[in-house]
Amino acid sequence: MARSEDIFAKLHRSAYDKGLMGQLSSGAWKALCALSVHMKEDGTCWPAQATLAEKLDQSEKAVSRWIGELLAFRWNGKPIVTVVKNPVKDKPGHFYNVYTIHKESGFSIFSDQRNGSCQNERDQEARYNESLNGGHSMEAIMKALGSGTDLGV
Incomplete structure (x- = not known):
């Protein structure tokens, strides 16, 4: 099994060739790239927006807005990112987001083997x-x- 530092996000050329990159705002594109760094083989990831904001050197409000844009965006009628809110154990009223980055986004992961x-x-x-x-x-x-x-x- 590959170590987590040996897993890479891959952007398929079709995201560029078919215009997906040009349809997203630069902020939404940054958020998508940041989410892809965290994604597992099935496309899921659950980074905190505070973590994304810190790594992108942006406010949580900006990151939240960009993620909202990603969640609303459709490419060829299909979402590129979806979210499921899961309750935090032992913290009623608190949730964490599990995002799924779909193949329409142009991103996948691979290991360096x-x-x-x-x-x-x-x-x-x-x-x-x-x-x-x-x-x-x-x-x-x-x-x-x-x-x-x-x-x-």
């Missing part, structure tokens, strides 16, 4: 792109476009 090979990254990129294209590889989509076949994407 490639041994100099980029194959794992290429495989991850291919799986990510297929997930955005209804499970169809780019090769299948290009072939279908040439033949006029409807893939239902």
